[in-house]
Amino acid sequence: MNTTSTYTVILETGYRLFAEHGFEKTSMAMIAKEVGISKPALYYHFLSKEAIIDVLFEEICKDIGFASFFNVQDYSKDNFEEKLIFDGLSIISKQKEDDNYSRIMNQYQALGYRNPKYSRKLLDSLDGFTVGFVELLRHGASIGAMADKDTLIKAQMLTMIIDSMDNFMSYGFEYGYEDIWTKAVKAIVLEDAVK
Incomplete structure (x- = not known):
């Protein structure tokens, strides 16, 4: 049973895509597609790409x-x-x-x-x-x-x-x-x- 939350999958996917393509070239649409959710579902978790970048940065700094x-x-x-x-x-x-x-x-x-x-x-x-x-x-x-x-x-x-x-x-x-x-x-x- 997969207990990984959508929120966590979004962050992990964002991490990988940002590393591969950069912040500028990675879009919310790319992240949503890779996660396998709709853009509105992605926006439910994060209001913007910048929000993902910010949360991801906080998580990395803790880690x-x-x-x-x-x-x-x-x-x-x-x-x-x-x-x-x-x-x-x-x-x-x-x-x-x-x-x-x-x-x-x-x-x-x-x-x-x-x-x-x-x-x-x-x-x-x-x-x-x-x-x-x-x-x-x-x-x-x-x-x-x-x-x-x-x-x-x-x-x-x-x-x-x-x-x-x-x-x-x-x-x-x-x-x-x-x-x-x-x-x-x-x-x-x-x-x-x-x-």
Whole structure:
């Protein structure tokens, strides 16, 4: 039995079509046809294409937020390094699995140049990573997994590395992202670990 709602199918279809054709070239008629509903039925759920773009952006931002990948309570002294590496690698994995992610995020970044609400939300997402990493690193220090030193700088560096890898992947660079993240975690966070 398929329990996926029409609303969800519309968002998933919009995500794919926007990634494939761009915001400008994707029409409400295309989305309705692909979903298998009439245009009036589509308008029942979303008043405009812009409404779909907005809701989709909110959903993507929730999905890619710090808390989607890192849960501070799951970190212990014994697993801190390994878990930080693993959780960061899960971001890379997720992006590699979704061919549409980079294309649609590039479009949202372009929208951000014209509409500050998109750029603000993207900046808030990055800031959320910095805040999250600060909390995670302070937790690491409190449980004796690492020294309590330069926490904000380390959090900012980890955020910059995550964002840079995201950007480089979206450009199609075939770098050793797993090795980059692993070395970064070891060099930045655990260089002065309490043993």
